Amino acid sequence: MFDNIFEAIEQWMRELLSGMISSNLSTMFTDVNEKTGEIAAQVGQTPQGWNGNIFSLIRNLSDSVIMPIAGMVITFVLCYELITMLTEKNNMHEIDTWMFFKYFFKMWVAVYLVGHTFEITMAVFDVGQYVVSAAGGAISGQTSINVDSLITQMDAAMVSMGIGELAVLALETMLVSLGMKIMSVIITVILFVRMIEIYLYTSVAPIPFATLSNREWGQVGNNYFRGLFALGFQGFFMMICIGIYSVLVSSIQISGDMHSALFGVAAYTVVLCFGLTKTGGLSKAIFGAH
Template identity: 20%
Template sequence: MSVDVITSAGLLNDMCVDMLDAVGQGVDDNMLGMIAKSPEAFNHTLAAAAQTVAADAARPVASVILSVVIMLRMAQIGLKADGDQRTALRMVAMAMVQSAIIIVFAQHAADILSALSSIGDWMMGRIRHAVPTGSAGRALGLGTRLKDEIGRAGTIDQAGMLVVLLPAWLVSRLATVVVTVVVYLRFIQIYLLTALAPIPFALLGEEHTRQWGIDYIRQFSAVVVQSVVLYLSLVFYRVLAVQSVDPNSYHAGDSLGSWIVSNYGGLLLASVLLITVVVTSNAAARKVLGA
């Protein structure tokens, strides 16, 4: 047997093993760990940049907005008081207290959002403690568990397995990309919302713009809740993915190709289910927020 034939057979064997592992793996511990990271732990440089932008760019703009808001409030008080000094004094005092609170909020807006984000990080930590993910991950790795049987299948059978597994493998790769993109977008949203946080917080001081600031805080809270729900959904998914294909159903002497064909629906289901879980988690997060 030539070296080329031996190399080709080994390559086919490794590709079959890797494809089965990828199809059955779904989301590994590294991905779950990435979701559970805080914004600072995920990318310290971007987190620091968001804080710098909030302090050096957004905060001065917020100060100007607050100045205009306070002037408008004073003008409104003058019209409402209509010469009544006692009423005017009481309204001015209330307005100044409210303005002082808004100023503090705007000055520390980025810190307030970081505190909201840390609540989500704490919840994911508690979920990880309550529902360990390691036991689900040990049942995966179909290709590794069937490596010896794949090696004995022969070059022609292995080539046929590659053709059969290719669609399921492509769907599994697409599912992994979808999850990765969603995770990265989550952190990008947090960095962007943190960088501009002082401006919408300053808008809380004016009656006509107050809803803008409330919606901003609600949007940031939605991102945090979506992360928690996505993490919990993926933990549940890993348990279901293990049940979709049972490698113990293969017995020595069985046709490996026939086993793959008979379990093909489960192999494909694991990948399709992963994409569906991401979509469902976003819908569930909106329900949690009352949207």
């Protein structure tokens, strides 16, 4: 009689622990698939598409506060360009009429660039969005984890486990699942910080654009363009990170050692967060921005 009672209790505890483990693990791997799609959606957004209200605010500040300063900068730069052009020709003894046509053309280009700063800036991020979207389609199609297959492996592996081992495994899955959620928050923060950096970067765009017409001062504008492309293509490097992460997680064999598999997922997630933080510096190094 007591044997039957103990067997029933053991069976109930086994089913309870097995159900808890299966639920935690399936949730973890489902979160991996969802996070892949979320990162693709976040990094593929242009500044105006990510948050229209913030974009309107930044553009309004740029037009009302930064543009007048850019006007003063471009006036100084054009005056400096004219003086340099005249004095470099043997102290104005060799003046050619073509010089003035060239100067007026350069002045028109400079004013046009400053007047269309936001259109040009957004064009850079449109290119970045296209690259990220194309990469996202390829990555999500190849690295999506088959959760049903993993659940089958988990069920088969837990059949031979004792109550104590199942209890330890249930505790481990709870801890790793909590860690995954914390890492998910950190990844979200990284994505938000990147978008805020983009808004801050674009808010002062008219000033570096105003320096492009001069050979010496133009280094400011050239470096600004490099920074724009670095921010735009940072999303592409983020997509590569999440693609590598998904491949590593999907290659874990649950049926072998579930304890190692759990901590392997946790380690890969930490590496993912670290890799995402490095994408900004890597992108700037590639495009020569500083």
